[in-house]
Amino acid sequence: MLLHWHGSALALLAFLVQSHAFDIVRDYSGESFFDKWDFYGNWDNLTLGDVWWLNATDAMSTGLASVNEAGHAIMKVDNTTNIPSMPLNQKRNSVRITSQDFYDYGSLWIIDLLHIPYGCSVWPAFWAKGSLWPNDGEIDIIEAINNMDHNQMALHTTTGCVHNASIPQLGANTNLDCGTGAGCVVAETQPNSYNSGFAAAGGGVWATQFDVSGI
Numbered sequence: 001m002l003l004h005w006h007g008s009a010l011a012l013l014a015f016l017v018q019s020h021a022f023d024i025v026r027d028y029s030g031e032s033f034f035d036k037w038d039f040y041g042n043w044d045n046l047t048l049g050d051v052w053w054l055n056a057t058d059a060m061s062t063g064l065a066s067v068n069e070a071g072h073a074i075m076k077v078d079n080t081t082n083i084p085s086m087p088l089n090q091k092r093n094s095v096r097i098t099s100q101d102f103y104d105y106g107s108l109w110i111i112d113l114l115h116i117p118y119g120c121s122v123w124p125a126f127w128a129k130g131s132l133w134p135n136d137g138e139i140d141i142i143e144a145i146n147n148m149d150h151n152q153m154a155l156h157t158t159t160g161c162v163h164n165a166s167i168p169q170l171g172a173n174t175n176l177d178c179g180t181g182a183g184c185v186v187a188e189t190q191p192n193s194y195n196s197g198f199a200a201a202g203g204g205v206w207a208t209q210f211d212v213s214g215i
């Protein structure tokens with residue numbers, strides 16, 4: 001699982017199915033929150049944003065990754081340095097982390113956030129990928145960009161996987177073909193799913209069940 005964005009607070013629990021119940025197999029929270037994640041430690045050589053995702057040492061020493069007195073993990077963007085627009089492609093520091101563990105079919109991932117950054121130029125995301133990514137797919141659980149007023153969820157697959165438009169769901173389909181660049185996308189319709197609505201609500205929780213019968 002991966003997290004990357006420009007300012008936030010979070011805690012994540014991971015569960016594994018066992019005989020009709022879920023047992024906690026990993027709890028990322030409090031002082032030990034950052035212990036089992038890898039920091040990217042490179043510029044954004046994947047989506048080519050003008051971002052440098054700091055390594056753990058620099059993220060901690062600059063305060064872009066921290067755990068506050070309340071025990072809340074915080075990841076944020078550097079919003080105090082003036083980054084000149086010229087020459088082009090100057091990088092702004094931020095944080096991206098990837099869990100060291102992989103979670104198999106039968107897992108339930110829960111993320112509990114107090115705040116997600118929003119506004120012009122930010123791109124917060126919480127998503128899962130296989131070990132051979134991008135070839136073995138991607139599940140986007142939280143992803144919103146710039147001034148969007150809602151969250152959207154997406155699946156990315158190779159060709160031939162299509163989301164069933166008739167399936168009962170609360171969100172709205174915006175693209176059904178999971179093999180396209182955007183993936184198959186379901187947009188949340190609630191104004192408290194992102195932006196100032198999410199902040200005003202004091203945050204929220206997402207749960208994702210990853211199973212052989214579906215996601």
Ligand SMILES: *[C@@H]1O[C@H](CO)[C@@H](O)[C@H](O)[C@H]1NC(C)=O
Nearest residue numbers: 039040041042043044045046
């Ligand atoms: C991008 O950066 C990551 C992290 O340093 C590195 O593992 C990867 O090889 C880089 N990819 C390319 C295409 O340079």
Ligand SMILES: *[C@@H]1O[C@H](CO)[C@@H](O)[C@H](O)[C@H]1NC(C)=O
Nearest residue numbers: 041042054055056057058059
């Ligand atoms: C962290 O990144 C900085 C800047 O690229 C680099 O100078 C430093 O050696 C890195 N530290 C570690 C522990 O990788």
Ligand SMILES: *[C@@H]1O[C@H](CO)[C@@H](O)[C@H](O)[C@H]1NC(C)=O
Nearest residue numbers: 007008076077078079080081
């Ligand atoms: C930078 O972000 C912090 C929240 O982390 C906020 O309190 C502060 O006002 C921001 N500063 C600027 C210059 O936007």
Ligand SMILES: *[C@@H]1O[C@H](CO)[C@@H](O)[C@H](O)[C@H]1NC(C)=O
Nearest residue numbers: 162163164165166167168169
């Ligand atoms: C799509 O979903 C509907 C409603 O659940 C179901 O009746 C139908 O069989 C599904 N179609 C496919 C191809 O799975």
